Amino acid sequence: MVDVSKFAEAYRLLGRPALVRANAFDFRASAFNPEINSAAEKLVTSNAGRFDEFLIDGVDVNPSDFNACSAWSTIEFSFVLDTSGTVPIFKNFDQLMARSKSFVRTEVPTSFYIIDENILSSEEPLDHRIKTLHALCRLIVYLADLAHFHDEKESSDEYKLVFVAEDLAKGERAITLYPYLDRKLLDFEISTELVDSLQMSNLEESPQLFKERSIFRATLIEYLAGQFGGKERFKFLISTWSQFLILYGNNLSTYLSGFSFHKAKQEVANAQLTVADQMSKVVSDISGKVLSIPISLAVVIAISKAESVLESSILVLGILITSALLAETLAAQKLQYERIKHSRMIMFTSHQQKAHQYPEDLRSYIKDSISALTANEKKLRSSLLVLRILAWAPAIVAATLHSCIFQKDLLEGFDKLAFFVRAILAVFTCC
Incomplete structure (x- = not known):
């Protein structure tokens, strides 16, 4: 395996001799220097190429037998870089670029050396x-x-x-x-x-x-x-890579904004349907019960045909109880209406706060939804108020009619009741 850093270190120790050919350099020294020994040894172990010639004091020796302890008076050698394509050592950037066909299909080697620039990557x-x-x-x-x-x-x-x-x-x-x-x-x-x-x-x-x-x-x-x-x-x-990134960022933001606006529109639509559905349930719950009002009014007719004050009184009491129960039911529905109104306000508050960030069509959609729901709420509130008043109408009519028809009997009854009460109070007083 090629050790590029070891070759670069050796080449620098040799003083970076110029390449006599595209892939070879010669070196000669006539004074002993241990750094040269170290450099020669590193060249051997770097596996970056081969020695064409290796002379020690004029004698050709095997480079692999040379080590850092070897002594000499003169040394000269010629080193040829491997050109098989597996050694990431290049004369200059132009030679590196000539190898670009292989680099476009995979990442460039993590370590390579540019000789002329003395750059170790x-x-x-x-x-x-x-x-x-x-x-x-x-x-x-x-x-x-x-x-x-x-x-x-x-x-x-x-x-x-x-x-x-x-x-x-x-x-x-x-x-x-x-x-x-x-x-x-x-x-x-x-x-x-x-x-x-x-x-x-x-x-x-x-x-x-x-x-x-x-x-x-x-x-x-x-x-x-x-x-x-x-x-x-x-x-x-x-x-122009930076400009392309800006365009991509704008396109992505447009998509995300559109996605966000679409999601917001769906949320508003769902909220509108939910509130409308709840108000519809309130109307449905009371629609059957309000039928008791005309029924109670029909019972009032029976009061006019009652043969005795007791019979008429029982009819009036029944109508009073019916009106009271209906009024309580309508009161409960009014509380339900208040909860629905509060929920609507919570659902739409967040969208109203962010409305300035939304496009015009979405702002208009939210505004129309709130206006429509508010109108429905006002109408429902008015309906509940009117129905609560009407709920007591049969009881009021029945009591009035009962008191008019049986006024004499009622007065006699009240007198007897007053006498009875006074008698009881007298007894308690004497005691």
């Missing part, structure tokens, strides 16, 4: 170009997860990502991106937090992930619709 502080390179490779991998289709052929010269519009109302559209790496792209700043959060692996943590991925694709198509050519689209996207 695992060392802090990171060069901004290294940060951008890692971000670009992650972004391409994330975009592949978001794309509807992507080219799986590793031998293909171009890596294709296809995004298809899902909103048929806007017409079926699709765009193709050809992700690639170029040295010029390393000058831009890329953040991958958003696309990272949209990966399918986050589905359990984000229930709205499918909709957010759909909004991302729609935004991507909207943003790149005016650009032509897969590579040109990709370059435009990278160079």
Whole structure:
């Protein structure tokens, strides 16, 4: 396994000799230095390449037999870097970019070394170009997860990502991106937090992930619709990434707001139906009972045909009891009405407080709902008041009629009752 950091350390100890060829450098020293021994040993163990020649005091030796304790007067060797593609050591960024075809399908190696720039990617502080390179490779991998289709052929010269519009109302559209790496792209700043959060692996943590991925694709198509050519689209996207994120944020906010407003409208509709249903139950509960009013009035006729004051008195008492029970029932319904009114106020208060945040149609809808329910409440309250008055009408009519018809008998009865009371009081007084 290649140890890039060990190669970088050895190369620096040797004073970073220039490459005589694209992948080889020569080194010569005529004075003993233990650091050179350490560097040569690290080159051997780094597995980054091979020694073409290794001379100690003019004698060709096996590099693997050389160690930090070896003594010498002169040393010279030629080291050739492995060019098989598995060694992440590059002469410059241009050579690194030449390997970009393999990097667009997977993330760039975590550790690599740029010889001319003396940049080791695992060392802090990171060069901004290294940060951008890692971000670009992650972004391409994330975009592949978001794309509807992507080219799986590793031998293909171009890596294709296809995004298809899902909103048929806007017409079926699709765009193709050809992700690639170029040295010029390393000058831009890329953040991958958003696309990272949209990966399918986050589905359990984000229930709205499918909709957010759909909004991302729609935004991507909207943003790149005016650009032509897969590579040109990709370059435009990278160079204006921050603007794309703003557009996505606006589209997502629009969707969430619309979803929130739709939910609020449903809540208002449900609240309106609930309150109306409860008021309807109040009316239903009293509709059967108020029939006792005309029945009681019909009984009043029987009072006029009563043959004795006792018979008439029993009829009047029955009507009084009926009126009292009906009045109590209506009083209970009035309390129920008050509870319904209070519940309505609680249901709509939160929406009224947030009404300034709602669109005009939703504000108008809430206002109309409250007005309609308030009108129903006023009508129900008036009906309950009138019915409570009417509930006593039969009793009042019956008592009046009874007293008019049997006035003489009632007066005699009252006199006898008064005499009886006085007699009892006299007895108690004497005692």
